[in-house]
Amino acid sequence: MPRSCTLCEHPKREEIDRALVGETSNLSISSVFGVSESAVRRHKANHLPATLAKAHGAGEAARGDNLLEQVGDLQRRALGILDRAEEAGELKTALSAIREARGNLELLAKLLGELDERPVVNLNVSPEWLELRTVIVSALEPHPDARESVLRAIEGSPNGAA
Ligand SMILES: [Zn+2]
Numbered sequence: 001m002p003r004s005c006t007l008c009e010h011p012k013r014e015e016i017d018r019a020l021v022g023e024t025s026n027l028s029i030s031s032v033f034g035v036s037e038s039a040v041r042r043h044k045a046n047h048l049p050a051t052l053a054k055a056h057g058a059g060e061a062a063r064g065d066n067l068l069e070q071v072g073d074l075q076r077r078a079l080g081i082l083d084r085a086e087e088a089g090e091l092k093t094a095l096s097a098i099r100e101a102r103g104n105l106e107l108l109a110k111l112l113g114e115l116d117e118r119p120v121v122n123l124n125v126s127p128e129w130l131e132l133r134t135v136i137v138s139a140l141e142p143h144p145d146a147r148e149s150v151l152r153a154i155e156g157s158p159n160g161a162a
Helices: 013-021 024-035 037-047 046-087 089-116 125-137 144-155
Strands: none
Touching: 013 024, 013 037, 013 046, 024 037, 037 046, 046 089, 046 125, 089 125, 089 144, 125 144
8 A cells, every 4th residue: 555645635635736736835835734845745746737637627527517417407307298298198298208308318429429539528437427327218117119219329329220
């Protein structure tokens, strides 16, 4: 086990990192946050660059996640309408809800495809996407046809082959 870093484990780590990026000297950081100056130096040289790179990646991912969230919200509403229409026996409404849901899914698939081409973003492991995917697929349990086309859209089978 490598020796742990008092700054990485510091409860105010984010604040410390911000200070390190700014003009604050190592010495004043060490006295303000109660850590040794050598720890500050080591953290700045070895750990800060990775943190900054990760934060940049997270910013990119956040933009993508925000779009996904909006489409996901549309999708949840379409599926909600589908449920209610089915309960009420309003098949015409149910069908258009299914069409809406499928449109949202296509949009999602496109969005994911675009986002996946960006090197720092991997939405396939984004917890929100995984959660949403589970919600969508399980919400479609009672609608095998819709579920199948949705799954096909998600998996992105080439040329739309069945
Ligand atoms: Zn560190």
